[in-house]
Amino acid sequence: MSQNQVPAPDAAPAPDAVPAPDAAPEPVAGGLANLTGLLPQGDLAAGAGENAIELKATEGLSQGQIVRRRFWRHRGAIVAMVFLAGIIVLVTTSIGWGPIPGWWKHNYSSTYPIVNPGGAPTLVVSLTEGVHIGEHPFGQDTVGHDMFAMTMRGAQQSLTVMVLIGLLATVIGVLVGATAGFFRGKADTLLMRFTDMMIAIPVMVIGLVLGHWVNGASALTLGLALAFVQWMAMSRLVRAEFLSLREREFVDAARVAGASSTRIIVKHILPNAVGVIIVNATLLMSVAILLETALSYLGFGIHFPDISLGNLISEYQSAFAQRPWLFWWPGFFIITIALSVNFIGDGLRDAFDPRQRRIPSKRKMARAARKAAAR
Helix, strand or coil: CCCCCCCCCCCCCCCCCCCCCCCCCCCCHHHHHHHHHCCCHHHHHHHHHHHHHHHHHHCCHHHHHHHHHHHHHHHHHHHHHHHHHHHHHHHHHCCCCCCCCCCCCCCCCCCCCCCHHCCCCCCCEECCEEECCCCCCCECCCCCEEEHHHHHHHHHHHHHHHHHHHHHHHHHHHHHHHHHHHHHHHHHHHHHHHHHHHHHHHHHHHHHHEEEEEEEECHHHHHHHHHHHHHHHHHHHHHHHHHCCCCCCHHHHHHCCCCCHHHHHHHHHHHHHHHHHHHHHHHHHHHHHHHHCCCHCCCCCCCCCCCHHHHHHHHHHHHHCEEEEEHHHHHHHHHHHHHHHHHHHHHHHHHHHHCCCCCHHHHHHHHHHHHHHCC
């Protein structure tokens, strides 16, 4: 090789062959099976799978739609709502309420000739004869009062007290809790120490004092009086919610934009705390009807000539062995109303709580897998 001759460069090494990308996984139809199959097992164990399923199920829905969907899935709450609505319709339309006329022919304050021996109920439910209502389906007392009309009147008064206590105690609790939680400082100290003092006194003792003070009053007066002993738990829950929400970014943004404290509370914080308020208001109502029943039973609630369910139980407790129907029907309505309100509150709690997730059953998972295999 001469000096002027330039050696040919070495051939460039061939680049390593780039491996062909793995084939993309084929999409698997069938919501839950798709998400479960594509997520790593470790993420599923950590809870990412449940989050993805929840996000997939609520994709494109507003907060109100999500809450309604979760509530309608709670079978106990739906059944309880049907029972409570049926009771309200029955007690409202049967003997009349205010300007609403009733379809029942007997009055709760009048006496009638005793039909059956001892005033036994005329209601008969038989497989052969069917359902026979008769003149006095719930029976009569010793002087001839119609127990159906009296029970309906007692349920009306107890429901009135329950609603009044629930609404007024909720308003007071929200006002106290929101003021203490948002402004803090001296307002928080003063309001919470007063709340602690009220909590330290047993509710029944305060109720007895107020019941004695409004002795023989109407359901309206008793409900307004008892509402002032039922707001403490609501105020502490609302305060805790406001202490948490007032530190959020959207509250800081509202302050920077020049919003007043009242506007921040009403327009920004309160809508985010409405779930806690609604749930505890329903539970408060269930406690309220039991409180009214207890006070009427002890003689410090509604008195004759007016009637409540607790008053009926107190009046006829001595007749439990001989004429148990006088005791059964008021007790049945008390238990049904209290349980219905409790179940509705339980359903609302599950609907408003974002941590509550519906776990699919094995049957639904198997059905989704079969659909995916068929496609």
